[in-house]
Structures are given as C-alpha cells and as structure tokens.
Amino acid sequence: MKTTPLATSSYPSWVFDDTLIPDPHGKGERAVAFLKALRHPKSTAPGRAFQLDRWQERIIRKVYGDTKPDGTRRIKTVFALIPRGNRKTTLGAALAMLHLGPERIPGSQVVSAAVDRDQARIALEEMKGVIGAHPRLEEAFAVQDTKNRITHRKSSAHYRAMSADAATAHGRTPVFALVDELHAWKKRDLWDAIKTGLVKTPGSLLVVTTTAGIGHENIAYEMYRYAKAVAAGQIEDDAFLPILFEAGPDEDWRDEAVWHRVNPGLSCIPPYPDIDGMRQMVREAEHRPADREMFRQLHLNVWLDGAANPEWSLDIWDENAGELDLSSLEGRPAWIGVDLAKRIDLAAVAMAVPMEDGRIALHVQTFCPEGAIRRRTDGVPYALWRDQGWLTATPGDTIDLEMIETYIRELSERFQVEEVAFDRWHAQDVMKSLEEDGMPVAEFPQNISTFARPVIDFEATMFDRKFVHGGNPMLRWAVGNVVLYADASGNRRPVKERSIDKIDPAVAAIIASGRAIQGASGRSSYEDADLTDLSLFAV
CATH class of the missing domain: 3.30.420.240 (Nucleotidyltransferase; domain 5)
Known part of the structure; x- marks a missing residue:
C-alpha cells in the first residue's frame, strides 16, 4: 500500500510568526535567559555571547514554557526535522546544557546519542566549548573527556555522549535525551533502551534532531510519520511537538524561495547555511541525479523512498x-x-x-x-x-x-x-x-x-x-x-x-x-x- 505523506505546512508557522507562546510559570523565559548568558568560543557576538537566533528561541520557549497548570512539563517528545547546515547540533547541545543548568535535577542523567562514536561526540565538543568559554562554568563542571562525560560537581547531575551500543544503554534512566540524526541509525537497540529509560523518570524529555532519511522501513520514518499525523491533526497528542522544516516532494528543488522556507537559518543575519555553496551544489546536481537526490534529502528534507540513487520511482x-x-x-x-x-x-x-x-x-x-x-x-x-x-x-x-x-x-x-x-x-x-x-x-x-x-x-x-x-x-x-x-x-x-x-x-x-x-x-x-x-x- 502506498504511504502518501500527510498534508502539512512545510514548516510550523509559530516558529516565525508573532503568536503568543504560553509561559504561565516563566520556565520558557528562564531557559532563554540562561542560554543567552552562555558564551560560545566560535561566536562573533560581543563578549562571544551564545547566538540564539529567533527561530531557535521560539522553539525553546515552546518546549519549556508551555507547561501544565501544575507547572509540570507538557511536551515530552520533540521531533525536529531540520536540514543540514542549520546548526541543529548546537541547538541540541544548548538543550542538554539546560538540563545541567536551570532544568537540573540532583543526580540526574542527561544523554545525547548518535549512530557512532564520532557523531556522538559532536554535541559533547559543543558543550565543552561552551563550558570552557565561561570561568564560572569551568568551576561548576568537571569534564571527563575520555569517558565522554560532563558532571555538575555540586549536584552530581551528569551528561554522557553515547553511540549505538545497547550494552552501555540498558539500565540508564535519563531525564533528558538528545537523539541526533536518527535517520542514520541501522539498529534500534539503543533507541529502545533510551525510550524505556525515559519513562522511568517524571518530567523527562526526548528531543530528536535529524535530517530526512531514505526508505520507509526504519525508526526515523516511524517517528516522521507520527510527527506528520500530529502536525496534520490526525492524531491528538499535546505531549508530542512536531517541528518539520521540509519541502514537498514535487516542489522545484532549484527554487531558492523553497530553500529559504525550509532552511530556518537563511532567515538570520548572517544567514546559514552558505547559500552560494548551495547554488554551486545545484549547478552540479543538474547533471548528476545522485547529487540531486542528496541535495533534496539533506538540504530540503525530502524523504526519499529507496536507494540514495534510486533507479525507479516508487x-x-x-x-x-x-x-x-x-x-x-x-x-x-x-x-x-x-x-x-x-x-x-x-x-x-x-x-x-x-x-x-x-x-x-x-x-x-x-x-x-x-x-x-x-x-x-x-x-x-x-x-x-x-x-x-x-x-x-x-x-x-x-x-x-x-x-x-x-x-x-x-x-x-x-x-x-x-x-x-x-x-x-x-x-x-x-x-x-x-x-x-x-x-x-x-x-x-x-x-x-x-x-x-x-x-x-x-x-x-x-x-x-x-x-x-x-x-x-x-x-x-x-x-x-x-x-x-x-x-x-x-x-x-x-x-x-x-x-x-x-x-x-x-x-x-x-x-x-x-x-x-x-x-x-x-x-x-x-x-x-x-x-x-x-x-x-x-x-
């Protein structure tokens, strides 16, 4: 049976409009204030201030500010489909820092997980850079590089970077899990371990940041289909937040208006990713079908049906x-x-x-x-x-x-x-x-x-x-x-x-x-x- 994508907008409108995002207990404002007080070693802002662009800030206000009447977390799962080059790993690392900062629970576990060790360390390196850029954070945290671990000294809350090794995952009970590039995961052992661990802890949060993938028989597509159904209103789930920056499968992949709509970083000053680089990729892809499909998948978040260089349209x-x-x-x-x-x-x-x-x-x-x-x-x-x-x-x-x-x-x-x-x-x-x-x-x-x-x-x-x-x-x-x-x-x-x-x-x-x-x-x-x-x- 054909699995036709559900009709949803190419991006969530609330990310860019001026609608009020609920923050009854001030937790959204607290999260934003904390992140803006951080520094980043690669930042070009005065004092190397952490760059929190408007689209990122609104996502954070939505995730942390939209709480239940008793102040507990409403959103339990975030699925963010974000094209390559839009600094989603930096955003993910900032969220992990929040759970070692104002969202901290004494003795709690914060994890980021990726398909392999090198990918898993990217968020860790971002967090190390943020900690190293601020003397007070250096005093507050112990970085154990060889163990892929960062510990808040006073509370014993700690962060761990993990790769797809289920043997190291079972038995953990994280309060926050960042899952990076889920589309690349070949096995679901680590995924299942994280999911079952999160439900053991009240107020836990799962954030998936990924680009589009290939094929329909994988974990990421299962999550993507669910996110589409929630975004379209076919499934009611106020604990699940879909954030879908994607082009339609029939849209012109060469149209720069489409690029701007689905790459939130292009709305920023200075813009990212590099639009001149994207233009060069498109010029080359005009004559190479495999490059065209790669561009559509990674830069426009069009989910491909089968092989990276498909022979036939499904x-x-x-x-x-x-x-x-x-x-x-x-x-x-x-x-x-x-x-x-x-x-x-x-x-x-x-x-x-x-x-x-x-x-x-x-x-x-x-x-x-x-x-x-x-x-x-x-x-x-x-x-x-x-x-x-x-x-x-x-x-x-x-x-x-x-x-x-x-x-x-x-x-x-x-x-x-x-x-x-x-x-x-x-x-x-x-x-x-x-x-x-x-x-x-x-x-x-x-x-x-x-x-x-x-x-x-x-x-x-x-x-x-x-x-x-x-x-x-x-x-x-x-x-x-x-x-x-x-x-x-x-x-x-x-x-x-x-x-x-x-x-x-x-x-x-x-x-x-x-x-x-x-x-x-x-x-x-x-x-x-x-x-x-x-x-x-x-x-």
Missing part, C-alpha cells in the same frame, strides 16, 4: 498495485523466477502470469531463516511481513531449500508453468530434482547479458502501469533498494553489493516478468543478448 511502482487475485488466474500459463542467493539470507520465488487485458500479474513470495528474522533489528519489519504472509520463515539459521522446492511444485499444480528460471550457482540440487520430475527448468545466469532484456521489459511494464502486484510491501521495499550497473553498451543488471539493502524479491520479479514477456511473445533473451559476453553460454 510512486510509479505503487500505481501498478491493483487487485491481485491468484485464484482467478489458475490454469493460465505462468513463468517462475527464483533467486536463492545465500542460504543465510533471503530467497525469493516470483511468478509472472500474463493476463487477458495485456497486464502481467506478479506474485512474489520471499523466504528467510527464522534466525535471520530475529536478528533484523534495524526497523525493517521482517516479522510483520512474515505475519502478513509476504515472508515465509524457514526453521533455524539457514534457508530450507526443500520448502522452496515444495512451494514451486505447489505453484505448478495450480498454474501451467512454462519455465522455472534459476541461477545455477546456488540451485543445482533443486534444479536437478525438479528437472527429474519433468519440470521446465531453465538456467538464468545473473550476468549483464541475461539481465539486459528482462530489465528493459520490467521497467517498460512498470512505466506503462501494466503490472498487477497487489501492493506487496516486501517487494516494494526491495524494488526501492535496487541499484543497477550499466556497461558501455547501456546493458543493465541489478547489483546487490551496491544496493542500499536486500533486493532478492525484486531480482526474482525481474527474472520472472522478463521471461514471461519474452515467452509470451515467442522472443528469446538469447536473441537480444550482447553476444560479446561469452559468459552467457557458460554451463
């Missing part, structure tokens, strides 16, 4: 969903493509069935060892897809090839299977077993010659909206991950090593649909192949 793929009713197609000619890959990984069986109206029904079943499903902790929902029936779990830690063979035999009993195409490299035993029973087994070496025509046919069928794939979410994910290699002649094939994640279901789909189109037309892939590639004829 919007087009979604328009091919249709209603797939296999039972109504039983008995029709069908072509099967199999991608077995490695036995510790995914395998996929795709079946393409030409329909009377000229479209092609495309059914893909993926297989995965149960152990690999348990190990997938990066937000890609293998377990959900298993429960929904798109993914078949095989016992243990390796794929049970007999289960796949049985599945192919079951398909052959329901459909008139014209061909079962395999890459022999991982499938010799299965191919031999099926062939001995009279199944129409064919070898499909996964080289550029054999893939060249099927890739063209797969792409053309998708662009013509002539697939009917039923909205298979696992297949959608795989299609969004595909990266193609092209040779000097323009022949293309999918490359697993360059793709953002697994592509096995998409590979099987390309094989099956390509063979179906060629088989139904009476054309052979060998007739279309580049005959200079002798590996085509290798047995």
Whole structure:
C-alpha cells in the first residue's frame, strides 16, 4: 500500500510568526535567559555571547514554557526535522546544557546519542566549548573527556555522549535525551533502551534532531510519520511537538524561495547555511541525479523512498498495485523466477502470469531463516511481513531449500508453468530434482547479458502501469533498494553489493516478468543478448 505523506505546512508557522507562546510559570523565559548568558568560543557576538537566533528561541520557549497548570512539563517528545547546515547540533547541545543548568535535577542523567562514536561526540565538543568559554562554568563542571562525560560537581547531575551500543544503554534512566540524526541509525537497540529509560523518570524529555532519511522501513520514518499525523491533526497528542522544516516532494528543488522556507537559518543575519555553496551544489546536481537526490534529502528534507540513487520511482511502482487475485488466474500459463542467493539470507520465488487485458500479474513470495528474522533489528519489519504472509520463515539459521522446492511444485499444480528460471550457482540440487520430475527448468545466469532484456521489459511494464502486484510491501521495499550497473553498451543488471539493502524479491520479479514477456511473445533473451559476453553460454 502506498504511504502518501500527510498534508502539512512545510514548516510550523509559530516558529516565525508573532503568536503568543504560553509561559504561565516563566520556565520558557528562564531557559532563554540562561542560554543567552552562555558564551560560545566560535561566536562573533560581543563578549562571544551564545547566538540564539529567533527561530531557535521560539522553539525553546515552546518546549519549556508551555507547561501544565501544575507547572509540570507538557511536551515530552520533540521531533525536529531540520536540514543540514542549520546548526541543529548546537541547538541540541544548548538543550542538554539546560538540563545541567536551570532544568537540573540532583543526580540526574542527561544523554545525547548518535549512530557512532564520532557523531556522538559532536554535541559533547559543543558543550565543552561552551563550558570552557565561561570561568564560572569551568568551576561548576568537571569534564571527563575520555569517558565522554560532563558532571555538575555540586549536584552530581551528569551528561554522557553515547553511540549505538545497547550494552552501555540498558539500565540508564535519563531525564533528558538528545537523539541526533536518527535517520542514520541501522539498529534500534539503543533507541529502545533510551525510550524505556525515559519513562522511568517524571518530567523527562526526548528531543530528536535529524535530517530526512531514505526508505520507509526504519525508526526515523516511524517517528516522521507520527510527527506528520500530529502536525496534520490526525492524531491528538499535546505531549508530542512536531517541528518539520521540509519541502514537498514535487516542489522545484532549484527554487531558492523553497530553500529559504525550509532552511530556518537563511532567515538570520548572517544567514546559514552558505547559500552560494548551495547554488554551486545545484549547478552540479543538474547533471548528476545522485547529487540531486542528496541535495533534496539533506538540504530540503525530502524523504526519499529507496536507494540514495534510486533507479525507479516508487510512486510509479505503487500505481501498478491493483487487485491481485491468484485464484482467478489458475490454469493460465505462468513463468517462475527464483533467486536463492545465500542460504543465510533471503530467497525469493516470483511468478509472472500474463493476463487477458495485456497486464502481467506478479506474485512474489520471499523466504528467510527464522534466525535471520530475529536478528533484523534495524526497523525493517521482517516479522510483520512474515505475519502478513509476504515472508515465509524457514526453521533455524539457514534457508530450507526443500520448502522452496515444495512451494514451486505447489505453484505448478495450480498454474501451467512454462519455465522455472534459476541461477545455477546456488540451485543445482533443486534444479536437478525438479528437472527429474519433468519440470521446465531453465538456467538464468545473473550476468549483464541475461539481465539486459528482462530489465528493459520490467521497467517498460512498470512505466506503462501494466503490472498487477497487489501492493506487496516486501517487494516494494526491495524494488526501492535496487541499484543497477550499466556497461558501455547501456546493458543493465541489478547489483546487490551496491544496493542500499536486500533486493532478492525484486531480482526474482525481474527474472520472472522478463521471461514471461519474452515467452509470451515467442522472443528469446538469447536473441537480444550482447553476444560479446561469452559468459552467457557458460554451463
């Protein structure tokens, strides 16, 4: 099913307008006054005063000033989608300082977390610079650099920079957590540890600052979708504050008016990020699609669907969903493509069935060892897809090839299977077993010659909206991950090593649909192949 972004404004209007931000207990004013009293070693303001621009100040007033009638915190989670170069790490470090300052609780834990150690230390370095720029702060805090720790001497409240190592996270009960660049997190162990730790402490606050990411099957996208729903009023949650500086997916990425709207720092004096640098990036990106997508993601916060250099638009793929009713197609000619890959990984069986109206029904079943499903902790929902029936779990830690063979035999009993195409490299035993029973087994070496025509046919069928794939979410994910290699002649094939994640279901789909189109037309892939590639004829 297509996940269309919800309709919200490109940025929260209250950040820039003059509406009154509630501050019944003066905690917003207290926070702002504290930050303005700080110094920053890189500041160009008189006395190296900490630069708190208007858009940042209004966010702080909203987070800390909008309290409940009893004075307790109303906002418990902040999700701030802010483009690169808008000093979000400096803002995050300032928030962490608040929880060692006026928001301090004796003995409390304040943490910042990032995907790796170097990223995690960025906020720490910002805080060290702020502390070192003010003699009174140097007296008040002990900086333990090797332990990534800062301690308020008198109260024992302390700050810790953490990377994605769950072993160091469980058991902690932070009152404040800054999560940086969540879109880059591959595992959710640290995220889960922080979330469960925060709920143990009354008045805790979680702040996520991130740029847009790639793909829909990750932690950051889960948070982004929730933030969009809250911003659109589809979900009522006054404890969750969405701050979304983003361009629409169809807006002109070259329009500087769009840049100014979604980069809050460009409203400041002097402006940031460097607009001349952005202009140069756009000039270069005009001729490099990968750079264009990078610019849209990181500088305009457009959430990308799949690979960083996507081969195909998933919007087009979604328009091919249709209603797939296999039972109504039983008995029709069908072509099967199999991608077995490695036995510790995914395998996929795709079946393409030409329909009377000229479209092609495309059914893909993926297989995965149960152990690999348990190990997938990066937000890609293998377990959900298993429960929904798109993914078949095989016992243990390796794929049970007999289960796949049985599945192919079951398909052959329901459909008139014209061909079962395999890459022999991982499938010799299965191919031999099926062939001995009279199944129409064919070898499909996964080289550029054999893939060249099927890739063209797969792409053309998708662009013509002539697939009917039923909205298979696992297949959608795989299609969004595909990266193609092209040779000097323009022949293309999918490359697993360059793709953002697994592509096995998409590979099987390309094989099956390509063979179906060629088989139904009476054309052979060998007739279309580049005959200079002798590996085509290798047995």
